Amino acid sequence: MTAQLVSTDPATDEVVATFDVHSAADVQAIVARARNAAPWWRDQGYDGRRAALLSWKRYLAKHSEDLVQLMHRENGKPLTDARLELMLALEHIDWNAKQAGRVLRPEKRRPGLLLSNFSARIEHVPFGVVGVIGPWNYPVFTPNGSIATALAAGNTVVFKPSEFTPAIARWYVDAFATANPEAPEGVLSLVTGYGDTGAALCRSGVDKLAFTGSAGTGRKVMAACAESLVPVVMELGGKDAAIVAADADLARAADAIAFGAMGNSGQTCVGIERVYVERPVRDAFLEELTARVSEIRPGSDKAASYGPMTMPSQIEIVRRHVDDALAGGGTAVVGGRESVGDRYIEPVVILDPPHTSSAVQEETFGPTLTVTTVESLDEAVKLANDTPFGLAGAVFSRDHADEVVARLDTSQISVNSVLGFAGMAAMPLGGRGESGFGRIHGPEGLREFTRTRAVATQRFPAPINLLTFGRKAWVVRLLPRLIRWVHAR
Numbered sequence: 134m135t136a137q138l139v140s141t142d143p144a145t146d147e148v149v150a151t152f153d154v155h156s157a158a159d160v161q162a163i164v165a166r167a168r169n170a171a172p173w174w175r176d177q178g179y180d181g182r183r184a185a186l187l188s189w190k191r192y193l194a195k196h197s198e199d200l201v202q203l204m205h206r207e208n209g210k211p212l213t214d215a216r217l218e219l220m221l222a223l224e225h226i227d228w229n230a231k232q233a234g235r236v237l238r239p240e241k242r243r244p245g246l247l248l249s250n251f252s253a254r255i256e257h258v259p260f261g262v263v264g265v266i267g268p269w270n271y272p273v274f275t276p277n278g279s280i281a282t283a284l285a286a287g288n289t290v291v292f293k294p295s296e297f298t299p300a301i302a303r304w305y306v307d308a309f310a311t312a313n314p315e316a317p318e319g320v321l322s323l324v325t326g327y328g329d330t331g332a333a334l335c336r337s338g339v340d341k342l343a344f345t346g347s348a349g350t351g352r353k354v355m356a357a358c359a360e361s362l363v364p365v366v367m368e369l370g371g372k373d374a375a376i377v378a379a380d381a382d383l384a385r386a387a388d389a390i391a392f393g394a395m396g397n398s399g400q401t402c403v404g405i406e407r408v409y410v411e412r413p414v415r416d417a418f419l420e421e422l423t424a425r426v427s428e429i430r431p432g433s434d435k436a437a438s439y440g441p442m443t444m445p446s447q448i449e450i451v452r453r454h455v456d457d458a459l460a461g462g463g464t465a466v467v468g469g470r471e472s473v474g475d476r477y478i479e480p481v482v483i484l485d486p487p488h489t490s491s492a493v494q495e496e497t498f499g500p501t502l503t504v505t506t507v508e509s510l511d512e513a514v515k516l517a518n519d520t521p522f523g524l525a526g527a528v529f530s531r532d533h534a535d536e537v538v539a540r541l542d543t544s545q546i547s548v549n550s551v552l553g554f555a556g557m558a559a560m561p562l563g564g565r566g567e568s569g570f571g572r573i574h575g576p577e578g579l580r581e582f583t584r585t586r587a588v589a590t591q592r593f594p595a596p597i598n599l600l601t602f603g604r605k606a607w608v609v610r611l612l613p614r615l616i617r618w619v620h621a622r
């Protein structure tokens with residue numbers, strides 16, 4: 134009998150749905166189907182794909198409340214958060230559908246003096262079949278960032294969702310087929326299971342693999358893909374810092390940081406986990422922050438600010454980080470160890486934990502925040518940059534934001550806000566260091582899911598033809614002079 138994966142509601146443990154655990158052979162068969170569908174999808178061209186993607190988008194929007202309810206049940210997030218997540222995903226599908234043809238159109242290149250009898254162009258061609266492995270925290274928006282982009286660029290896609298959110302993924306994938314009944318099977322497919330199924334996808338012969346998840350799993354995915362030199366894009370974790378300068382609008386900073394840190398139960402790759410605040414405004418900022426955070430509470434009712442922890446094993450990590458920060462001398466200014474429950478975690482804010490504590494150095498992925506007092510913006514930047522991650526960050530300042538932006542070693546930065554970049558379909562998203570590499574979203578994301586093809590066309594025979602064994606003697610004699618004339622001046 135095929136092994137089964139049971140997905141449950143993290144608020145109640147009720148069963149949401151049951152799925153097959155796909156074996157390596159199952160994954161191979163599904164990838165083979167995606168490969169058969171690839172020429173059809175590629176040949177639709179940008180106009181055909183735009184029509185199919187927009188029809189999928191309209192279907193998702195028309196039936197959005199069904200999907201939103203499912204997101205609430207299987208992931209635990211409040212309905213409003215689920216709606217916001219879906220809205221952002223729809224924006225990205227729309228943008229990719231409409232912009233792929235413009236971004237990926239062939240580009241002329243200069244052939245150069247030596248080959249001036251040629252015309253030269255670059256084409257951006259789809260890889261073929263792209264595998265996408267996704268996490269559970271934003272179960273639609275996050276994988277969609279790779280899926281919609283890879284599809285718009287002309288690839289077929291096989292998607293392996295997290296074991297915690299397969300029902301949401303099933304709904305999202307089926308919606309594509311329902312909205313596009315003329316499309317052959319395999320344009321967008323699903324494989325379900327645990328880590329082994331993801332590993333099987335890496336080894337299934339896909340032409341590119343887009344992974345979003347933790348750095349630890351990212352290493353395993355890269356190792357599996359390396360066996361067949363499958364190129365990868367890695368969207369990994371973060372430890373994002375917000376810097377609050379002495380000239381910041383403190384009320385605005387506190388409001389944004391409270392949302393950036395606690396929203397989605399802190400289970401956000403680009404969520405704020407650390408704050409560095411300049412000493413002169415530290416107390417005033419803390420007052421604003423604690424006032425806002427004290428109004429936030431987890432739950433599954435309509436008024437709850439965020440839901441339960443989606444992945445039970447994460448709770449122990451949050452507890453360890455809180456313990457470590459407090460044991461090292463940090464002061465809990467909101468909540469404390471007792472805030473970490475078995476299902477829900479109340480907000481925790483810890484002041485001045487040691488820089489070396491796990492709460493400051495490792496991804497916590499819970500509704501906790503460390504606040505560190507600094508003597509200058511220089512010190513803030515130095516400490517903010519001193520983790521292995523480099524995903525995103527934020528700066529709050531009236532006059533010094535650009536100085537901080539120039540020195541913060543992350544790939545996305547918000548000024549006087551948080552998270553805005555992720556909602557802008559035209560902006561790229563990616564990391565450095567333990568936060569990964571490559572880009573999804575925006576023009577950079579579209580190019581990530583294509584390979585370039587260089588086409589050089591000889592328009593007429595050149596008098597100086599070097600690309601032949603029949604080179605004239607005078608051409609060969611001319612060459613040393615040509616080198617000096619062109620390059621030695």
Ligand code: NDP
Nearest residue numbers: 268269294295296327328331332346347350368369370402
């Ligand atoms: P994991 O790394 O645990 O899992 C990610 C995916 O990889 C899941 O689908 C998982 O399957 C699968 N997987 C597990 N083992 C393997 C394996 N050996 N080979 C192939 N695939 C495997 O991450 P989480 O799901 O816990 O997601 C949270 C992480 O994602 C956080 O670190 C977060 O920061 C990061 N993230 C990054 C984003 C970005 O854009 N940079 C965006 C969102 C999240 P299964 O669940 O079945 O084990």
